[in-house]
Amino acid sequence: MHHTVAVIGSGLIGSSWATLFLAAGLKVRASDPAPGAEARMRAFITDAWPAMQALGMDKVGLEAGLSALSFHAAPEEAARGAGFVQENAPERLEIKRQTYAAIEATLAPDAIISSSTSGIMPSDLQAGMKHPERLVVGHPFNPPHLIPLVEVVPGRATSEATVEAALAFYRAIGKVAIRVRKEVVGHVANRLQAAVWREAVHLAKEGVASVEDIDLAVSAGPGQRWSIMGPSKTFSLAGGPGGVEHFLDHLGPAMESWWADLGTPRIDEAARKILIEAFGKPDAEAFRRMVAWRDAALLRRLKALAED
Template identity: 45%
Template sequence: MSVTEPEPDLRPVSAIRTVACIGAGVIGAGWAAYFLARGLRVRAWDPAPDAEETLRRVVDAAWPALTELGLAEGADRDALTMFPTAAEAVAGADFVQESAPEDLTLKRSLLAELADAAVAAGPDVVVASSTSGFPMTDMATTAAHPDRLVVGHPFNPPYLIPLVEVVGGERTAAWAASRAADFYRHIGKSVIEMERELPGFIANRLQEAIWREALHMVAAGEATPEEIDRSITDGPGLRWPVHGPCLTFHLAGGRGGMAHMLDHFGPSLKAPWTRLEAPELTRELRDDMVAGAEVSAGGRPMAELVAERDRAVIAVRRAVAAARQTTVQTTGQTTGQTAGQTAGETAR
């Protein structure tokens, strides 16, 4: 969703060489690591007193995985500068990625400030928000320049997961939304340009459906957190890197495809297989989830779990890319860059 505004004289997205990262928490730091790995310079700001130390620690921890995936020419983890204010970080930037805490009041005031700074920085500087679920229309209510504001929602960790959902608000300029999407594609992201705003966007709504059902099952004593995790990692999750839920059910229909699947299994949609309303998050349910997560973690420290996840994501992405390449060679078809590839993988 966006509005038609006079389009400025846009530079090519390849001219975007400096990104302002506003917010240096888990998502913001992950974005910074990715931008640096793509050969960009990063100007960062975060109000936390130890923000720079935290940011550089995340970048250092992510760098081996990024190196394994393939660094862009000129990639330099030290091409990172912290600034005392958000406005100073945006000055001189070609693109802005906001990753502040998920607080609507905070987002409104910060995005208004960033939009002003973006206008001062240049005629084609866009501000993208990493929000997990707020529509830009709701976040841009106090902005004097809402045309520059767009959602650019990544997935954790942004330096490994390629998907970014892009959608503008009611007053976002069409060129701004398109520019953000084009920039993300240019640096190797898999982009979904949404046609309309939707709280939670696409992937988070699908994740939330599974999460709510998982909470119900734990609350009712029907399954443990460990069993729920294993039901996905050793079950349908193995198909999802290659075939999403829709294509999976298309294959389930055999020769008749999705049409046969819906005709044959359609009545099961009326079966009591899901409870989408969230259960009450009682103290007991909270404690059960915490205890279950600790069992799944097996007492391993967070750093070890993060490293394990990163290795697994790299292995899955490479395996999927190899499988798709084999299919292309066998069928003689060309599919272009796969959704899981980064610019570095494509270059190899």
């Protein structure tokens, strides 16, 4: 496994990745041009560390973890000596390509570059690289130090060795890494949640239920099952002893009729008004409390699932 990781970009995603890497006992070389970036990253790691301890993922302790973090002004300096790079630059293709051009000057040819991009195709990222075979997308779900999923997506030029190495690296530090076999906009998980939200917006616009109740229909209903199994396995159990074949025979036509009736809303002024009225705009303290509540709830569920 790679023992030195470069984290390029130290916002919420980069800081969360750094927390996970440091807790796993890795050295992290970070870079971000924003003023005060290092202080914010260290504060984030300190605040997030108790979660690593609660999940049994802290191998070194906070003091040792923070001492294994170094911060550098330039991304190429952060990448020096790293065997794995987690890139979290802004979601703009030209910025990411500029970042790769800079860090390739100091990276060893066999070092892996993994982008946290949520939607840019890896083949587009690879254009102009000296070693495009070493780039993959390693898309996490926020926050990466808590949510297990990471989607590994190769581009057209990515080598099979890079894909296997990236999957092995992520799994070694406790991630649930899946391989996306074909490049599509949004990868897999974002498309799934976009599909659910599309119907949620449609139902709200049609006046079927309030935004709050639609959210509850998910979180108190299928969301409870989705935290332990995916939709296809869920429906295979719905078929009883006959399994998914029985489900398809008896409920497949009904499911198709629901699909045919699903909405295709736009985020127009009407949709914006409904959503904004439901949630408003929280102040900084209210936002902080909501994030803390979310992370604490995630932590309780992850701990419970780990005990199974």
